[in-house]
Amino acid sequence: xxxxxxxxxxxxxxxxxxxxxxxxxxxxxxxxxxxxxxxxxxxxxxxxxxxxxxxxxxxxxxxxxxxxxxxxxxxxxxxxxxxxxxxxxxxxxxxxxxxxxxxxxxxxxxxxxxxxxxxxxxxxxxxxxxxxxxxxxxxxxxxxxxxxxxxxxxxxxxxxxxxxxxxxxxxxxxxxxxxxxxxxxxxxxxxxxxxxxxxxxxxxxxxxxxxxxxxxxxxxxxxxxxxxxxxxxxxxxxxxxxxxxxxxxxxxxxxxxxxxxxxxxxxxxxxxxxxxxxxxxxxxxxxxxxxxxxxxxxxxxxxxxxxxxxxxxxxxxxxxxxxxxxxxxxxxxxxxxxxxxxxxxxxxxxxxxxx
Amino acid sequence: xxxxxxxxxxxxxxxxxxxxxxxxxxxxxxxxxxxxxxxxxxxxxxxxxxxxxxxxxxxxxxxxxxxxxxxxxxxxxxxxxxxxxxxxxxxxxxxxxxxxxxxxxxxxxxxxxxxxxxxxxxxxxxxxxxxxxxxxxxxxxxxxxxxxxxxxxxxxxxxxxxxxxxxxxxxxxxxxxxxxxxxxxxxxxxxxxxxxxxxxxxxxxxxxxxxxxxxxxxxxxxxxxxxxxxxxxxxxxxxxxxxxxxxxxxxxxxxxxxxxxxxxxxxxxxxxxxxxxxxxxxxxxxxxxx
Numbered sequence: 001x002x003x004x005x006x007x008x009x010x011x012x013x014x015x016x017x018x019x020x021x022x023x024x025x026x027x028x029x030x031x032x033x034x035x036x037x038x039x040x041x042x043x044x045x046x047x048x049x050x051x052x053x054x055x056x057x058x059x060x061x062x063x064x065x066x067x068x069x070x071x072x073x074x075x076x077x078x079x080x081x082x083x084x085x086x087x088x089x090x091x092x093x094x095x096x097x098x099x100x101x102x103x104x105x106x107x108x109x110x111x112x113x114x115x116x117x118x119x120x121x122x123x124x125x126x127x128x129x130x131x132x133x134x135x136x137x138x139x140x141x142x143x144x145x146x147x148x149x150x151x152x153x154x155x156x157x158x159x160x161x162x163x164x165x166x167x168x169x170x171x172x173x174x175x176x177x178x179x180x181x182x183x184x185x186x187x188x189x190x191x192x193x194x195x196x197x198x199x200x201x202x203x204x205x206x207x208x209x210x211x212x213x214x215x216x217x218x219x220x221x222x223x224x225x226x227x228x229x230x231x232x233x234x235x236x237x238x239x240x241x242x243x244x245x246x247x248x249x250x251x252x253x254x255x256x257x258x259x260x261x262x263x264x265x266x267x268x269x270x271x272x273x274x275x276x277x278x279x280x281x282x283x284x285x286x287x288x289x290x291x292x293x294x295x296x297x298x299x300x301x302x303x304x305x306x307x308x309x310x311x312x313x314x315x316x317x318x319x320x321x322x323x324x325x326x327x328x329x330x331x332x333x334x335x336x337x338x339x340x341x342x343x344x345x346x347x348x349x350x351x352x353x354x355x
Numbered sequence: 356x357x358x359x360x361x362x363x364x365x366x367x368x369x370x371x372x373x374x375x376x377x378x379x380x381x382x383x384x385x386x387x388x389x390x391x392x393x394x395x396x397x398x399x400x401x402x403x404x405x406x407x408x409x410x411x412x413x414x415x416x417x418x419x420x421x422x423x424x425x426x427x428x429x430x431x432x433x434x435x436x437x438x439x440x441x442x443x444x445x446x447x448x449x450x451x452x453x454x455x456x457x458x459x460x461x462x463x464x465x466x467x468x469x470x471x472x473x474x475x476x477x478x479x480x481x482x483x484x485x486x487x488x489x490x491x492x493x494x495x496x497x498x499x500x501x502x503x504x505x506x507x508x509x510x511x512x513x514x515x516x517x518x519x520x521x522x523x524x525x526x527x528x529x530x531x532x533x534x535x536x537x538x539x540x541x542x543x544x545x546x547x548x549x550x551x552x553x554x555x556x557x558x559x560x561x562x563x564x565x566x567x568x569x570x571x572x573x574x575x576x577x578x579x580x581x582x583x584x585x586x587x588x589x590x591x592x593x594x595x596x597x598x599x600x601x602x603x604x605x606x607x608x609x610x611x612x613x614x615x616x617x618x619x620x621x622x623x624x625x626x627x628x629x630x631x632x633x634x635x636x637x638x639x640x641x642x643x644x645x
Contacts, residue, residue: 077550080546
């Protein structure tokens with residue numbers, strides 16, 4: 001249940017700066033996901049905390065500076081993408097490794113290993129070797145091994161990416177339950193937005209070595225701060241708006257030529273610049289052209305592309321004004337390519353982005 | 356209704372078998388020479404260069420009953436054993452240093468070893484002679500710094516042969532160990548460190564056990580290579596420290612006593628096979644299950 005603070009952390013590999021001043025705070029028992037495309041520096045961030053990468057800046061764990069603590073004294077439990085189980089040691093020996101390194105007594109090690117085998121439902125696999133286990137079982141052993149040392153922070157480096165979809169979803173639930181039951185502080189590195197949203201208390205979005213946005217999954221999804229976050233996490237229609245006038249703290253803007261939108265004036269960029277607006281596909285309403293439901297619709301267009309996905313239907317609509325807009329329709333109404341439609345959205349679903 | 360059984364026509368196709376022919380020829384050739392040797396070893400010696408008729412175990416009893424001959428065998432087994440041990444330690448250190456080095460250093464070290472490896476055995480042995488000889492660079496350097504008063508007398512002694520054997524067989528040890536080091540995923544070390552293992556413990560707990568197959572391969576190759584040394588004791592021992600191969604050569608090519616030479620060679624062959632068997636058994640116990 002550790003409290004972790006990173007202050008202005010910079011790290012470089014040779015000439016390339018991978019982390020360009022990252023500041024971050026993990027509350028005790030918090031489950032934080034670090035989300036970003038590959039090469040954004042998220043794994044480096046994890047390695048900085050674990051002590052495997054040299055860095056500038058500060059790392060403070062429970063009020064104590066960790067900058068000079070060597071990796072093997074940091075008490076960080078890491079779960080690797082490839083699990084990194086010791087192939088020459090049995091499941092029990094793998095789990096016991098950290099405790100043996102700490103010189104714990106035989107009896108203590110045995111009882112702790114038993115607890116973890118039970119916690120992760122490894123049942124009778126104790127004497128097996130990693131090569132005799134399935135991917136999901138190896139994953140559990142890796143987690144048990146990291147938890148055995150009662151780590152200050154559990155660091156997970158894309159731990160579920162090697163599992164198939166169904167198993168991954170099961171492990172997500174289990175991982176979250178274990179983390180909450182043990183109340184352990186955890187940092188989860190992933191490029192999978194669904195995983196980040198599903199698991200984390202808070203999500204940190206990293207782009208090119210810098211934190212773009214930090215917030216709860218709901219914040220991140222519903223109030224993305226810029227184009228990158230809006231398109232990396234979920235899909236978004238980005239429309240450029242132009243401000244017409246400002247009154248009472250509200251900026252009156254127009255998008256797509258003539259559709260009025262009001263946004264808070266503090267979000268306005270310097271005068272004259274276009275304001276990017278994000279509208280999620282599921283916030284876009286679509287109705288057949290000329291139907292009764294057209295009241296309150298904002299633009300007309302033609303369906304260019306329609307995909308039926310069971311739970312919903314994805315449409316791509318070419319607006320008469322020239323822009324293409326994506327929509328995600330839940331419901332029985334079926335649209336096909338070439339259909340004339342009207343589209344619209346509610347003003348509260350429009351998020352102004354940083355240009 | 357009768358069940359329809361369809362017979363798949365089975366024409367024994369012999370053509371693919373012909374691909375085994377080259378291997379069969381090689382194996383046949385070795386088998387033939389070996390059988391000639393077995394044959395010679397049980398024939399009586401009826402004078403230089405001649406092989407008599409009839410069967411006898413005399414050649415074997417002569418060899419095994421003579422402390423003089425057994426001395427060669429014992430000497431060969433012993434020097435090869437400790438030289439293999441030294442080669443293993445030295446080879447491991449070199450392989451580990453290469454493993455830890457930058458790619459450029461690794462490339463250069465590897466190139467040096469490979470050039471060594473492909474240089475004719477005799478030339479390599481002469482090179483060792485130039486280094487450790489009475490007027491060699493080692494002797495001169497030690498004299499110059501005043502570490503020794505008299506020139507080194509390593510040449511034509513057991514020590515000289517041992518130095519030569521270790522140097523000449525090093526590549527056989529370094530490469531298998533280096534390969535097994537390179538095959539260890541980096542994350543295993545990271546994992547061990549994160550779990551609290553110091554560098555030392557990471558090495559002994561994780562790295563070393565995982566390189567055992569490489570060490571085993573190196574030890575078996577090097578032991579056989581050293582046990583059957585001919586040129587190294589010939590050149591660096593100069594007749595003062597002969598090994599089994601030198602004895603066999605002398606018997607066959609100087610005394611022309613083919614039956615005695617064949618019997619000595621057979622004893623050597625059996626002992627070498629036994630040594631490999633024991634080494635592999637030992638390593639199977641030491642090598643971790645994976």
